[in-house]
Amino acid sequence: MSITTLDGSLHRGCGGRYALQTETVTMRISGMAAEVAREFYRCEKCGHENRTIDQRDVAEKSATEQIRVAHDLLAPKAIRQLRESLGLTIPQFAELCYGTPKGIVEGWEKGKYLQNRDADALIRGLLDRETLEKRAAKAGVTLPVIVDPAAAAAAADAALAPTA
Numbered sequence: 001m002s003i004t005t006l007d008g009s010l011h012r013g014c015g016g017r018y019a020l021q022t023e024t025v026t027m028r029i030s031g032m033a034a035e036v037a038r039e040f041y042r043c044e045k046c047g048h049e050n051r052t053i054d055q056r057d058v059a060e061k062s063a064t065e066q067i068r069v070a071h072d073l074l075a076p077k078a079i080r081q082l083r084e085s086l087g088l089t090i091p092q093f094a095e096l097c098y099g100t101p102k103g104i105v106e107g108w109e110k111g112k113y114l115q116n117r118d119a120d121a122l123i124r125g126l127l128d129r130e131t132l133e134k135r136a137a138k139a140g141v142t143l144p145v146i147v148d149p150a151a152a153a154a155a156a157d158a159a160l161a162p163t164a
């Protein structure tokens with residue numbers, strides 16, 4: 001476990017106390033930037049600064065969400081729903097995204113990685129049947145037979161619906 005708060009704790013180097021501060025920082029994720037407020041601790045006596053992993057994670061999450069909204073990128077859940085609506089496994093889906101590593105696709109679906117706009121367009125492109133078939137032929141992926149095309153289309157629509 002990481003330390004969740006240093007507020008009021010002792011800076012052993014000088015005997016001062018750490019106080020919570022907020023700074024505005026520009027964070028870059030997958031080549032896109034967002035300005036976020038990030039908390040950190042500063043020693044009131046000597047000015048020494050300390051940043052916890054939690055503080056960094058919170059700021060990174062906030063930046064990711066800002067960028068996702070600003071660039072209209074698919075949410076992790078939407079990517080998974082889109083893939084499942086096509087009946088594709090993660091390795092197949094990765095192949096159809098021009099051989100994107102499987103671990104990256106897993107990261108997109110778990111919200112560990114944020115796809116850039118090109119990758120987002122690549123993912124959405126798979127909803128077009130013609131594009132899907134072309135890419136499958138090129139990548140040597142056998143597409144599953146769609147038993148119920150209407151249900152698949154509805155699932156795909158749901159995946160693309162803006163999240164509340």
Ligand SMILES: [Zn+2]
Pocket residue numbers: 011013014015016017043044045046047048
């Ligand atoms: Zn100090």
